């Protein structure tokens with residue numbers, strides 16, 4: 254066997270024997286590296302006679318190539334083996350039972366959000382969404398709240414820094430901008446709810462800077478106040494899981510509805526616990542009204558042809574009422590003891606057929 258063949262056999266054996274990437278790299282350096290055996294032979298070509306060089310040149314290049322290919326193949330082999338080993342190690346048996354120590358819970362806001370969606374889905378509503386960062390147009394202007402309107406003060410708005418054109422984006426102060434966005438993009442009949450986060454610069458036992466609302470909007474050619482009352486009565490009965498619920502519709506004012514009503518539900522207090530549905534006390538739970546014609550035309554629809562109702566309700570607030578949770582701030586403190594106490598099992602998926610909250 255020639256010296257070259259012996260060298261090739263030796264190096265390819267070393268490549269095959271390399272058990273990991275570091276060992277393989279050592280073989281590469283010892284052969285093809287700057288001071289490696291093959292590189293040294295390549296350098297010796299310079300000192301050969303033209304005839305010798307003509308014979309040895311192709312042989313050495315062939316050797317270099319063979320070794321390069323062997324290293325590439327071994328690299329791939331090692332990588333595959335590494336992946337196989339990792340996959341084998343990371344395999345999980347999905348048929349294993351759930352570990353008893355798993356203690357995650359569904360937050361009451363998520364649970365109530367799902368309950369609300371279930372109830373309105375059953376009434377034929379679909380769910381709409383809008384951005385949390387809004388323009389002045391959607392949050393105020395199109396909702397018939399012009400720049401100097403006092404309602405702007407009541408909203409304790411979080412403003413962003415002015416943009417180049419001087420306008421300022423806001424964190425939406427209510428879910429009502431979704432009314433406009435929906436009417437702009439959908440053809441009536443419209444029947445949507447829009448649950449989501451809202452923001453106001455306010456914090457005490459019943460206010461947090463971020464909270465949740467659910468907007469409702471129905472637009473067609475015939476919907477009237479009677480439909481609004483029926484719809485919300487059905488919602489309250491289903492949500493509080495009672496057969497009868499006493500409701501009071503109180504005249505109120507919102508720039509984007511006319512007429513406007515706030516809705517209270519009857520309740521009683523027994524031993525510090527509130528009982529919903531009956532009793533002589535009242536709890537305010539939502540704002541509502543017939544959508545103002547100006548709002549309908551600001552959204553690009555014809556107010557002569559279309560009409561309907563809208564409402565807005567605090568999700569956190571109805572969660573507190575239904576599940577007897579006293580302090581709103583605790584909702585967002587991520588205290589594990591609180592979450593374990595008020596949270597829901599992931600298996601308690603709200604659905605009407607089986608009883609909403611079982």
Ligand code: PHE
Pocket residue numbers: 426427428429507510540541542563564565566
């Ligand atoms: N957007 C009002 C609020 O945040 C609630 C509301 C919505 C009232 C729709 C009427 C109609 O207070």
